[in-house]
Amino acid sequence: MLLVLGYFLGLYFLGSAIGGLVIALLVWGIMSLIAYFQGDSLLLAVSRARKIGRDDNPRLYNIVEEMKIASGLEKMPDIYIIDDPALNAFATGRDPNKASVAVTSGLLAKLNRDELQGVIGHEMAHVKNRDVLLMAMCAVMLGTIVILAWYATRVLFFSGMAGGRRSSRSGEGGGQIIILAVGIVLIILAPILAQIIYFTISRKREYLADASSALYTRYPEGLASALEKIAASPVQLKSANQATAPMYTVNPFRQQGRAASNLTSTHPPIQERIRILRAMSGVSLADYDRAYREARGAKAGIAPASALALDKMAGAAALRAPSPEAETAEESPQKVERARETSDMMWRLSNYRTVNCSCGTKLRVSPEFKGDSVQCPHCGRTLSVKV
Amino acid sequence: MLAVYIVGGIVVILLIFFIATYNGLIGLRNQLRNAWAQIDVQLKRRYDLIPNLIETVKGYVKHERETLEAVTKARNLAQSLSSGDVGARSKAEGELSSALSRLLAVAERYPDLKANQNFLALQEELTSTENKISFSRQYYNDSALNLNNKIQMFPSNVVAAMTGFKLGEFFEVKAAEEREAPKVKFT
Secondary structure, three states, rough: HHHHHHHHHHHHHOOHHHHHHHHHHHHHHHHHHHHHHHHHHHHHHHHOOOEEOOOOHHHHHHHHHHHHHHHHHOOOOEEEEEOOOOEEEEOOOOOOOOEEEHHHHHHHHOOOOOHHHHHHHHHHHHOOOOOOHHHHHHHHHHHHHHHHHHHHHHHHHHHHHOOHHHHHHHOHHHHHHHHHHHHHHHHHHHHHHHHHHHHHHHHHHHHHHHHHHHHHHHHHHHHHHHHHHHHHHOOOOOOOOOOOHHOOOOOOOOOOOOOOOOOOOOOOOHHHHHHHHHHHHHHHOHHHHHHHHHHHHOOOOOHHHHHHHHHHHHHOOOOOOOOOOHHOOOOHHHHHHHHHHHHHHHHOOOOOOOEEEOOOOOEEOOOOOOOEEEEOOOOOEEOOOOO | OOHHHHHHHHHHHHHHHHHHHHHHHHHHHHHHHHHHHHHHHHHHHHHHHHHHHHHHHHOOOOOHHHHHHHHHHHHHHHHHHOOHOOOOHHHHHHHHHHHHHHHHHHOOOOHHHHHHHHHHHHHHHHHHHHHHHHHHHHHHHHEEEHHHHHHHHHOOOHHHHOOOOOOOOOOOOHHHHHHHOOOOOOO
């Protein structure tokens, strides 16, 4: 797509298609090189992450090491902490031997060991599947196309102001106009198409990382409940921006209560991810694949066929029991009950409705919600909302 | 002349296939050995942690002499078998795991011990080491599975048979009680 855009731009502006191709490739090449060699340190600097060692946070370090072993990575990734109350994490690094994992301090404080393990497993999967490189390259491609299209629009606009210098000079019409028309269409369409492709790839990789995390930890519930906590947290990450968004575990720009299941989202809707993880009967990629297809009603699964074939022979890898900490990390029941009552009251005061699902989940429905049924994020039942 | 080219072409393709498969097998076998070394690293780490743990716990739990001795014995047995075969070793390690979990369960009854910073740090290390052991075992078994599939499935089985590759042995957890991760309950 980059090449086609470059080709037509060159044909029109420089009179030679080759020139356009060269410029497009040059811009893309330079940006790729920067992304390849400086991408991770840039990203970490932009997110204001600080590096930690084993002694700074033995628990986090241990969990990362556990996941490193489970995923079979050869080298321990660097660990960074972002001082931010928001709950999020990301992985970066151009290849598995030069990777970094960053988590926010909010995440460290809020998640128990199993949940943290799930999140780290997800990030390790990104590293192991080389998603970071893939997404960086896709992002650079997208960026180049957007920049080229943007400049082309400017030039087109100004040359139009100057009286259509080029088209008046080459008066022979026909071919030139067709090229111009195709060029304009491309200028408009290319960035949009590139973005849609980019987002589709990004979402696919997120599902795949979820599946791999379940496989590494042998415990999908950990990641599911971590995602639930992250979804419930209202704090947005301050240091994230549109460019770095796809790197995170969950989209840092998601809005509360908005189903972000559209073409322009880098991440799959978080509730759907939780549902898929909870619907898994085992922990193998095949199990995730099945749960994914059931949840989406899609024919095509998420995991590559080769991985699935191997996986089937392995038989279902067994789920493991939650670690003891998960059971005891909860506060005493009365205290939780009291806190719940108080928060329920606060929600009622701001006109939120409460719907109880038969699976035990309590849903809060925003007063702005106009529909008359909601889907339970925990079990997937459809519930009616009575006013 | 044409026939010579065709036969030559087939030979070259077979040769390339042979080399690629052989190298793939070597890669998988090395991965398996590396995975085995990983388990070893973690098991050694556990041997190293245990004397520290015993030292720390000893002052607090006066009446649990048997539990402490069981752990020490299981550790020494496992360590002495560490150069033995996979089967005997995984059994000894399983026993060490359950002895350790009994000790940590006993430690629950001593609030003073649970307030000890040293003990808490050891606890974190031990929990994590247990996790690492099971994760590295998991990875080892996955690697063994990959290698075995390659060795037994057509067409790579031909190459494997010609070059004498042996099947990888799975690291199995014997009894049902050992299958459960040690119940280390920290409140």
